[in-house]
Amino acid sequence: MTENIFIDYSILILFLPLVSFLILVFAGKRLPRQGDWVGIGAILITLALSISMFISMLIEYEPGFSHEASFTWINLSAFQIELGFLVDNITIIMLLVVSLISSMTHIFSTKYLQGDVRYSRYYAYLGLFTFSMNGIVLANNLISLYMFWELVGVSSYLLIQHWFEKDSAADAAKKAFLTNRVGDIGFFIGIMLIFSTVGAFTYSEVFAGVADGSIGGTILTFAGLGLFLGAMGKSSQFPLHIWLPDAMEGPTPVSALMHAATMVAAGVYMSVRIFPLFTPDALTVVAYVGGFTALFAASIAITQNDIKKVLAYSTVSQLGYMILAVGTGAYIAGFFHLVTHAMFKACLFYCSGSVIHAMHHALHKKHDHETDPQDMRNMGGFKGKMPVTYTTMLIATLAISGVPLFSGFLSKDAILAGTLSFVTHHPEHFFLAICGFGAAMITAFYMFRLIFMTFHGEPNKKELLKDIHESPKAMTFPLIILATLSIFIFYTLPYVNPISDHGWFKDLIVPQDSFVQDSHILSAHEIQEGVHHAHYPAMALSLLVAGLGIGLSWMMYYKKKLSAEAWAKKTGPMYDLSLNKYYFDENYQKYLIQPVLKLADKVAYIDWELYDKYFINGFGRVTDWISRVTGKLDYEGIDQTLVDGVGRTAGKMGSGLKQIQTGKLQNYLLFVLAGVVVILVFQTI
Amino acid sequence: MSNLQSLYYYWPELILTVTILAGIIADLFYAPKDSGKTMYWILGGLILTAFALKLAADSPVATLFMGSIALDPFAWFFKMLIIAATVIVMLMSSKSTELLNYRVGEYYVLMGIMVFGMFLMVSSIDMIMVYLAIEIVSIMSFVLAGYLKHDLSSNEASLKYVIYGAFSSGIMLYGFSILFGLTGTTKLFEIGPALAAMDSSGNFAIMLSAVFILAGFGYKISAVPFHFWTPDVYQGSPTPITAYLSVAPKAAGFAVLIRFFSAVFGSNNSVMAGLVPVSDVLPWPHILAVVAVITMTLGNLVAIQQESVKRMLAYSSIAHAGYMLMGLPMMSSEGIGAVMLYLVMYLFMNLGAFFIVMYVQTKKDGETFDAFSGLGWEMPLVGIAMTVFMFSLTGIPPTAGFIGKYYLFAAVIKAGPTFYWLAFAGAINSVISLYYYIRVIRHMYLIGERSESIHVPAMMTSILILALAIPTVVLGVYWTPVADWVSNSLVFAFPAM
Amino acid sequence: MHSLESYLYVSAVLFALGLFAVVTRRNGIAVLMGVELILNSANLNFLAFARFGGANFSGHIFALFVIIMAAAEAAVALAIVINIYKNFHSINVDEVSALRQ
């Protein structure tokens, strides 16, 4: 154990879930209740530890608080790799978020996956995930970050394909992993660029290297973008966003944990960590990617009917927000949104899970296996039937739509403020502002669309309604917790002003100056100033757009004043595009994957059928042919005409040509003479 | 040294002569069916001769019979080699079924005479002697090749052999005559200087004679393009004789070739000084190199096509002649040494291979590849031995064949970049040769179902097989004795002038 | 007239004739006779050289040996040919090809 209690705690936090993973993998099936209690126990302890860390952080209330501990992983005199932990406020908050949501998932799943074939496996993988996610959080260097990064990918792969009998699940899992790998390649190239110039991996050394200019200029930009590509993969930013919606094939609690709250946020977390090495150019790219993704994903979410798909796209869009914040320099706001979003988005997913659960049972009763339990068009009027789910979901929805008194409002506002100030500094990038506010409005719209379609009105199959029941405690409990945590107060303390941008969070997480040697890069202070000034205008605007969105959907789906169908018709092609996610998967298939597979076939064909069969075996064949010919020449002596010719000149046709067949002595003798002559000639030359 | 003095050092050969006569006489008293017993006489005589040679090993390096016979370790080496080969072949013959229905007394006697002839070949330093020796050996082998009187192919073999042999020895003789005319002497060591002293007017004559003579020797060692008799004769003759022809006379041929060319066309004071072209119109090294490459390549290529293992081995023996020729161009001690060492290794592996072919002939009455199918399972000993021989002939360590090849390559490489291409040719050729050697193994093990019944050859046969197989492996791991023997034998006799 | 050249020319002609016979004759005996011609052309050379190349008898000796050898060779060869004739009922070397594959 090290001398530092925080490090000890984080070590425990890191490895407890791993232990549960190992136990469950090897002995899970044999344990009572398939050993879910192992996982739950582990995660609860983890949670306790992170809470205690969190509390002590609050007690210390020290912005610059940070502990680091590392050990030498590889040490070949010159080539060294140090791995280690970095514990600062960001880490602690992140740890809390992860272990909180994770433990919620553990609890929620006890009922949601009751009696599942691979129940213990499921808990094992949850353990693996928590382990690797905490690894990402605690890493103090790029290498271990990368390692846990991929491990997270694996656990998501395993959990998405939990029901691998469904081809769609298997496909989704593969897709998720490969899409992430694309990002990871960028990540690794970034690492290599940094290592080849700075010669180190730990954040601090890398920043030092950036500061003393041993890496800079284009190289640094590319390094930054490379790393960011990794973030894009994990946080499913455009154009690598395709995997997240499909990942919904996994069990809903998993979607809540990984594909809403934590794992996908890893990209954002990483960008926050390495923010100080982004060059202005890099940041611009980041900002645009984020902004565009936010708007783009939201525009898809509008038209989706699968309740989880809606949430998935909203997740993508929210992540876009966070990335946008990083890009505009207000990366603290981004991180803030990460935290709040984790809470309410997880909550939303659990709610959807609870709804689906209810639907499932109802349909099961009806022996109805045609109706899709996730399609919102089959829902409606659940409000009365499942009050808890309804209220919690409403709260979460209000939060995500950025309504005051709720956490989402604070963080979103901070981001928009950041964007606004950025745009005021660089008017040429006004598009980012459009993205930000536009997305805000659309979000509000489709989230309420979801609420109305699910809980209000009535389902197209009325008889369903009477079989819809509230979910069991184990499932509602997490809802309540997370809904509660979506209230503003938890983030503004010690202040209680619901619209101020102050609070422990802002106090403890202070932005860092960029280390990049660049004249027109804004200092952290400047950014903060800008954000502060943009605070109220941004708030006003955001309230306005949120209100618009909510109102619109109220008209459309509650009052039914406006017919959604009519609008759909009006915006024909737009609607199609959105409904079909802009045909991204199709095009990737058509222009990326298929060509590669074709190429592979071609290469294999060349390798096997052409190169080997003709070129390599060609040697054999040629040898064989030559040997055949020589064999003939040699054994059958020289060609008949020669002998024949000699015979004729000799005027001796006696026995005629027939007899001059091969194998004749004279041919040999003639050949000897020929040989002699040849050598003579050879010599005289 | 005068003739009478010479006789004193000549008694191994005298013993041999007595043996032969004894054999002839003894054979008179045997009934046809057991005239095979003559073998023991000859065998005994040969062993006596070997002992005699061993005792005479430390006799001075000298020339006998007024400078027409050399008495030197070089000759001694080859004599031993020849005796070894002969003994083995005689034992083989005693197991051969081809000879069953013939009276084999003379057969062994003829072999004895052939040994005598080869003794002369390896030690003669006078053109007359060379010619006589070669003729003795040839005539004996004509008869032996055609020994199966009622077997057509054997007849044909002998006819081809006789005409071919007579023809090429005639050509050689003509070459001799020209050489004699140019120098007025028949003593090899007088010819050399005489030629060296000549002006370039006689170049063409020299060239002509040289080539004619080469034809004569080439025929003995079956080097391309003087090899055409080989396949037919080898296939037609009784297998033991084929084995014999592929080893002993070839060795003798190399001996005389080395001696003749180094004495006549080399600088006269030392063989080791290398072949100095008597004039720039005679690029000896390159001619020999080219001949070597052509020989090995052709031998290998044609061998691939063969369906009969015996015939395949015939061609492969041509290829091996090619390998050995690689050692001559630089006429360095390494080169000659390599050839000698190779001959030792070759003795075991080639005789072994032929012996197994003979054995398979008797058991499966066939010598084609198909006859070998599944052999490895049916006769494990034979299979393993044959595998060893094949790998050794291919030249894969740890077998004798590899060591032999190794020495040859080493000699070539040592001579410097000029001859690297020769080494490459040799290397590629040994890859090609794998093609057909492995084919035997393939038939023995991979093709043909494995029989559960195991056939173990007779005691004597097994011993003989092992006696050939074990050295083939052992010499591949530890060959120092041979190497030393060879290096000690690189001493040539020169007449005191 | 009694110059070395003339002898050499004769022997060369003999040699050529011998070669020609060997190459073109189909009859085994004839081929052997061709060989004999070659041998004798060589003999002629030896003698000529010995006669004109100064008092050196090795030429003559050589010739003698060659004659003996030729005789022996011929004996063996003829035996073989006879044997062939017994088996093939022909001494036409073309027809003696049991070894053709």
Added chain:
Amino acid sequence: MENHLLSWIVWIPIIGMVAVTLIPRDHSNAIKWTAAAAAGIQLIFALVLLAKFDLTTGDFQMYESAQWIPSLNITYQLGVDGLSLPMVVLTAILFFIGIFVSWKIDKAVKGYFALLLLLDTGIVGVFLSLDFFLFYVFWEVMLLPMYFLIGMWGGPQREYAAIKFFLYTLVGSVLMLIAILALYFTCGQTFDMITIMETASPNLAGVTWWGMDAMKVIWVLLFIGFAIKVPVFPFHTWLPLAHVEAPTAVSVILAGILLKLGAYGLLRVNYSMLPDAVWWFAGAMAILGLINVIWGALCALAQTDIKKLVAYSSINHMGYALIGMAAVIAAGEMNGGNYAAAQAGLNGAVFQMFNHGTISAMLFILVGVIYDRAHHRDINGFGGLASSMPIYSGIVALAFFAGLGLPSLSGFVSEAMCFLGAFPVFRTIVIIATLGILLNAAYFLWAFQRMFLGEMNEKYKDLPEINGRELFTIIPLAVITILFGIYPWPFLKYIGETMNVIIDQVVAIGSMASVM
């Protein structure tokens, strides 16, 4: 025993072989156990060697020397250093496992195990011999057993595969022989590899043959010889065939060790004896490595025969090692003397060799397991196996993830090191090569999906789960893979010093700036 440890390791299998040959052919169990015992003892000795190994030096240890053929200065010399040590241990492990993998062999059991043990000696001999002649002899000794093992116990195309392997290798080794002879004569007629390492470059400096730099000529000859074994791109076509046709255990040894012989030779001979030429050839090597990576991956992607897929993955994986080896020149002056990169590359390369040894061995064993049950290897012919054989598919998943270089499994560390090392020198090549990582993942995951996920294929509903013997063969490898993935130092500490020696040799030349 103490000072002849290496000899024991080399010759124990031969003793075992003799023992096996003495057992009558129908006592197949006795034969198997004897073989297992021989391999086991060898393994124990190898571990002893591991324990005795002195980490502080990169030079040769446990040195043994004895006269063999004085007339040619051929000696029997053995020695071990950080390069050969891991290879020897790997060999011992894989042969021990291989014996049990081939437990089910029923055709000509005796011959099979005898040849296996002979092969063992050949391989270990190559790794340990310090006399070039001895090296070559051992190198060739491997040919015969391989020919028979593939040709007699292999699949339908076994004969073709066997002869192809044989010819390919022989071409390589005859060229090698010529190169060896050239070195022999240029280095004062000695086969002592250490002496040659010292004298080769000075003696060959400035020598030209037919206008070519003698050093380069020799280098290329040797390179071809070794490249065929690795196999480097244009010389690779024997591999898929041989791997697919060979019986499981032999595929394991082929992929696990024989391929390493090539890479080992490159480092031991080309790098250590002719470092000058390394400078001239490194670029080409990096490119060849790149081609291996991409070409192998694409071919693997296209396969429908799982064994062939694994075979091509070997080509792809050895590509990383080549790239890593090329990185050695990073330490040179003109490359900014980036010693760290050189270390990363070279150590990474050797580590990659070892890891590929364990991982591909696992993969082949696993393929063998399913083949024994389903009697076919068509990827598309399976499906949903994860439901019927969960344990098996779990292990396969592990192996596949190891193969696609998942962090925390050993493959990742070595690949990463190769890349990190080569990056400063061959930026573009490495960047393109990283695509290999993606393709790796693609073909492994795709294969995994097709075989194990999706609807269960009724045909294989009740395939027997992987059994104890098979687990016994897999688990050691799996453990190694995981341990070294989490903490590679225990491996790297053995090789580090030796790699430094090699780097220094190359750098010393490089800084002479005499070359190119």
